Amino acid sequence: MLCTENTLVKIEPHRLTAAPMRCKRWTCEICAPMNTKELKRKARRGAPTTFLTLTVNPNSYEGPHERAEALKGAWRKVVRRIKKQYGYAQLPYLCVFERTKAGEPHLHIMCRVRWIGQQWLSDQMRREIDAPIVDVRRIRSARRAAAYVAKYVAKAPEKWQGCKRWWRAKCYDIPQDGDDPEPGSQVHEWLIRHMRAEMLVQLWAMDGWRIEHAGFSYVMRPPLGGAREPPPPGSAPP
Ligand SMILES: [Zn+2]
Structure with missing residues (x-):
């Protein structure tokens, strides 16, 4: 069709x-710009406070697709551990895959939490997939952060096998009046x-x-x- x-x-x-x-489809020239706009809107409306970047270890697993899948799985486990470690009932997040210039997956995550420690997160990622390089920073402008992550999705022509380009926790959405x-x-x-x-x-x-x-x-x-x-x-x- x-x-x-x-x-x-x-x-x-x-x-x-x-x-x-x-x-x-993100590969459709009519839909891709509208998808990007929609993603930006959803990312911004979750009122994110914290920005995380997770990486992979290029020496682990067979190739970038396998590393992307491992990264996805590691994040799922780390979400559970963050909640436990910091006593968060929920972890509202929206995450987006990037394909770096080197052809490797990075995961950019916007979340609404008080804080997550960089060293602690690094230790978790080392334990999961031997990828301790992580970044944690405060989001000062939700609009800018949303534009930043949307850019990665828009420029990636293909997605990682078995992974979505982006996804979010259900609790990330903050419903607003007058939603059409x-x-x-x-x-x-x-x-x-x-x-x-x-x-x-x-x-x-x-x-x-x-x-x-x-x-x-x-x-x-x-x-x-x-x-x-x-x-x-x-x-x-x-
Ligand atoms: Zn289309």
């Missing part, structure tokens, strides 16, 4: 909404049409519906002089 070939449609009595369905559900997240309200959004909107416009908002997604208002029935988008050719 090509990106945006399909459209999510919501039909309300006085409003039609059409949102292109994205493939959301993403198009398609309330599945029952949205229908899928197998055509491009621009095409669908043109068909609606021929029925007199007026474009109220046009951007990545479209919102249409009923024809002037009284709403007819919403044009069944099913009338569009499949």
